[in-house]
Amino acid sequence: MISKQEVEYVAHLARLEIDDAQKDKFTSQLNDILLYIDKLNELDTTGVEPMSHAIAVTNAFREDRIVDSLGTEKSLANAPDGRGEFFRVPKVIE
Amino acid sequence: MEFETVIGLEVHAQLLTNTKIFCNCSTKFGGAPNSHACPVCLGMPGVLPVLNKKVVEFAMKMSLATNCIINKSCSFARKNYFYPDLPKGYQISQYAYPLSEHGYVFLEVDGAQKKIGITRIHMEEDAGKLMHDEHNPVSYVDLNRAGVPLIEIVSEPDMRSPEEAADYLKRLHEILVYLEICDGNMEEGSFRCDANVSIRPVGQKEFGTRSELKNMNSFRNVQRALEYEVKRQQYIVENGGNIVQETRLWDDAQGVTNSMRSKEEAHDYRYFPDPDLVPIIVDDAWIEAIRKELPELPLAKRERFVKDYQIPAYDAGVLTADKALSNYYEEVVRLCRSPKAASNWVMGDVLRFLNEEKRDIRNCPITAASLAEMISLIEDGTISGKMAKDIVEKMYKTGSAPKAIIAEKGMVQITDEGELLKTISAIMAANPNQLGDYRGGKDKLFGFFVGQVMKATQGKANPQIVNELLKKMLAG
Amino acid sequence: MELNQLTIHELQEKIKNGQTSATQVIESVFNRIDVVEERVHSYIRLMKDEALAAAKKADEDIKKGDIKPLTGIPVALKDIVCTKSITTTCGSHILHNFVPPYDATVVEKLRDAGAVFVGKANMDEFAMGSSTETSCFGVTRNPWDLTRIPGGSSGGSATAVAADECIASIGSDTGGSIRQPAALCGVVGLKPTYGRVSRFGLIAFASSLDQIGPFTKDVEDCAIMMNVLAGYDPRESTSVQTEVPDYRQFVGKGIAGWKIGIPKEYFIEGIDPEVAAAIKKAIAVIEKCGGQCVDISLPHTEYCLAVYYIIAPAEASSNLARYDGVKYGYRTSEARDLLDMYKKTRTQGFGTEVKRRIMIGTYALSSGYYDAYYKKASQVRALIKHDFAEALKKCDVILTPTTPTPAFKIGEKTDNPLQMYLSDLFTISSNLAGIPGISVPCGFTAAGLPVGMQFLAGHFEEGKLIQIASAYEKNANIEKRRPQL
């Protein structure tokens, strides 16, 4: 079972805020889902190689050739706070 | 209580590929901010990474050069964390399945060879650059560096002193530069090092609690930071305290390490296999092809220099520490065929001039051909060693060839016996007292006559010939 | 019949014969949009100016005799595929103003094939949903009953085809997001083999499951679209270099002697009786065509949903980390510092379902839980893939209902995520295994809601799916209905 504290920790890891009103609802919904997911533990998967790709492709490479970049202007075109040649962000508070 | 120091290093080296690890942007240093960026390295939605083959090949070279076993299959994982210099919110790195493992390099410690284990070498992407505004509570992000290929070389905790750590670091640096896969520039950050350091009472098997040191941007600083940290830890333990596992930053100006105050939210990176990238399968044929491309490595070259050129191990060490320097030296030897003289001149005057100006051998005004020519001129007696000292300095200052300088200054050595005989006769005539004393048994005065001849010829007389002629003439 | 009601192949005939022009076709599509769009809401953004210009260009090409596979055909794009210089939102406020400087590979391919883009279709936010109710641009309604959902996440792409607001469309399918809305809207929808159609420019939900595919009015159109979409793309590492057949050759071929696998695990209690009845009738048609039904078993079926609801959110939690208010998209205006900016931007920018899945995924990957959740799910996924490999040794294709029920009411399941997830029960397994699947219409309920049948085949056997779906379509004699709007 996931606790409210764990929900808070996970929300912080994911950089989300969950207000107190939502927290209970969210916790119980997540628990419903996790409970459902728990049925996987019925299965013995000892020795089964985990699958991370649906199709077994290997060695997909690119040649080391330069292609024109976007350039500063286009790189910043979508920036919510582009200043000069940079993306600007609020200061990191340690 | 006696303590033993335990050090392990994590080295990050930027690879000298033309393009980034997962996109076709240039890796060139120093472009306008955010100019070497594309949808892939800006982390835009929907775009996908495709691995630069050269990165794998460069990483394989380093693996082979450090005796690592290259895994038949390796893959990429995502390391998830939020930071403005990390455009995707995760770094593509290798985690459970690195490229290579179980390598080693040798260091010379107290005259013996010591093996330092390399745990693993893996490939990953670099982050961008974050610059903090000094006056306002904002930071600026430049993503030119985001996606530049790195290899991380993780050592075993095998080093027992800061000197060993610095030495190991130099070995790695040397190899990377020899392989021409990294420019090795520590100040620009293309070669970076983090250190894990702990102490334990001599004889204890378990490791002590370690601290991780960051922000050391020169070999010297790595050693200084480790020395400081070892003392700090000893002081704490000796005073009954406990070492805290933490990351500490080296402060170069103060010469101390400082705790990176607990923003240590116990990093939870949520590694998992990157579904956008596929496994890399390395077969023996590929490994052998890469092995064939390996240049002669520093250690092998050092041994060859000692054997083939008959120069001392120390000289060989100096001359091979930098690949360009060793190439320069070998070119001089090839042209003048005097390995010992070449080594003396390169290690002596040439390196001294370069060091004074903090110049690189690649930009040395004295070409290998010029230096070889000068050495040949000494050996065939055209100039004396003393004259050569002046000439080599002029060569460095002007970049001119030795013959040009000699011609210009009229510095050719006087080897004409007739001319020298005349000079000697004149000197004997002018110094009858000394001549009498010499002939009376005062052998020491021989030097006086040599000096007079040199003075009269402004140092241009060939000393050997002067010696021979003087002996005959003074004898009467 | 109006031009906008025709299929690709019917329009191609008319265009070739000079009976109509690309401009007339696109005008008829926009006339229809003017009438029904307000009620259905298939689109987030219409591209009328671009479309008219593209149609004009197509007409010039036609005059020159330069007719490509989709010349002059109006196609809708799910707003999850990036379109250069055209805002692409993924149904999310966090991307409400994002203008990509690049086209998705499929967009390039469609344009090169002569397609005329009608607009960007509505979808569940980041494709997370089964009902097109989570879009920040409002719900899309089922043209067959405006009080019901069209399915999702590619709801807008399905309704645009079903309501004749385009001729064909593009969707994406991570757990059924093409096939489920195709079934609920009465159109054909195909999810290709993983790696068959390029994902470059497809905004990622779950990278190891996502695949782009077409919605069409009939099976032949599906083949025509696949001919354009399929193929290797060097810009995607997971793209597969396998030869692409001419899919059209499979249309109209029979299926005599084929073995049709009927997995017992898919015919369970809980299937709507009218859906069950429609499938039963469809099986009879398949047998009449010469198909021979065989019982097969996919023993790990009951675990598919659990595996999916670990792997998809885990990948999504990482894929969606890039939406941080730094480089593009929405940023909060009230941040105290960087951490606060991150949290407020993401909390205000994402909808509830997206946040829920990010939370599940983050939890499943977090320290101490990785083995229990992500690793376990990846292992069971391997077992599921193995099930299909074994089953497909005994049959040519597998037949199942596409969905357990017809379209449900808008708002009916929004407060019960688990119930909502269950509507993907039959479609999820093929994404986990990477195999292709197609949904074809197989009749209506008494209330007039469409029912879909799904065929699944082995990797890269889209041709088989087209062959059997076309055989069924030809022989089923399903009454031609159009939604009354």
Ligand SMILES: [Zn+2]
């Ligand atoms: Zn790039």
